[in-house]
Amino acid sequence: MKRNLCFFLLFFSLFNGLALGDWNILNQKGKNNKLGISLKNYCESWRINVELNNIRGFDVVPEECVEYIGKYMTSTQYKVDLERALEECTLFVSTNFVLKGDGKDAWIFDIDDTLLSTVPYYKQHSFGGEKLNMTCLERWMKTSKAPSVAYTLDLYNEIKGRGIKIFLISSRGELLRDATIDNLVNVGYHGWTGLILRGLEDAGKNVQSYKAEQRKRLKDDGYRIWGIVGDQWSSFEGAPSARRTFKLPNSLYYVA
Template sequence: MASGQSLTPIFVFLLCLVSTTASPSVIQILRENTVSEYRNLRIDDDPFCESWRLSVETNDAGYWSTIPARCLQFVEDYMTGERYSYDSEFVAQDSLAFAKTVEMAGDGRDSWVFDIDETLLSNLPYYEAHGFGSESFDESSFDSWVDLAEAPALTASLSLYNDLKQLGFTLFLLTGRGEYQRNVTEKNLLDVGFTGWERLILRGTSDQGKPAIVYKSEKRKELQDEGYRIHGNSGDQWSDLLGFAIARRSFKLPNPMYYIA
């Protein structure tokens, strides 16, 4: 614009417009919102829920109890669609690529630890009937599901499991399930194709009440004390992987349905 004089009316107009339409100010509104309120500001559900899932999978979210109500359809679509399978396959491929770099000693002490639920076995049929993580966890109904011994194998994990066995790894299964579920757990694993593990470790009486991260760390330490070298550890929870006596490499499978500390 050639003349600066014509800017003045426009500036006055804009100033009046802002003063009449933005009171209280946008800055003031945002400052008055708490963090939780800000998270509830309207954003399209899919981008919001994708970002929420990233926060969960990277453990940035910390402790959480149920999925956001607005993400129910998102989690259902993710878990029952191709994306969950693709993500699980990527984890398996990365795991196998690392496993192939391990120099095996040939003494049976090179080992890999697997969690079971949402790592080897999928409880998706149970969670389909219980809101994909939108409902509070009910131990009694979940135990009834476990007793059926009908959980399908995670296809990518079964393939990885068999590949590791072929490479000569000694395989340990470390689960938060109780000792009283040993028979049904073994049956379920065998029925869907998991065979040849060295030891299935479940919570005993002395393990009850311990946080998962403590219980699983203690069991890994016992394996190390026996002389086993834990090269890899696969689990769907950070509490499967963190703590002490950790593996050389840990591999986190996707699970946006629940969190175990």
């Protein structure tokens, strides 16, 4: 009797664990799914919650959403979302502050999927559906063939034209400096004040800590950071920050 009870409890525990581990919103179709939730609904909800920073630290896009995310990142809607976010940047720049005229007004841009698009790379690698291979990605970056992210060049030139010093702070490594400069110049970016890439001393630091440290150095040098544009929350989090931050859409990957 005791042996049978132990077997039953073990079986129930395993079954329950599997059921919980396999649960997602799609499994509710045909059960208690009164909302009639579709695959598109589920994947759109997943994408939005990535942008809201509710879903964090994922290694890959959920398998059932890879096709949806790929379609979004190559769609007109993605470009419209970019344009809307960057319009807010332009509005802020044109209406919310007056330059001091001492050369210490600054703006920060991330690079990947902010100025340069990695979408062509991810198109070849399941749109985030496979785990990132940094060696493979960096080999692609060294070709300097990344296109400009839609509309960011216009904003970049608008900010530069107002006399604001532009700093590019990227989690790319120093070994990619020449390739990064070539790529930026090839697609039209010129005249930045500083291009900050990760050196050996930054090994082991997460992106949030590394970027916060770089902002602190700028602050210590007397710069007023008016804005930051990036596609990852780790480009903004941590002190010091900026007067305004602007998050561009990107649900291909998550960088902490």
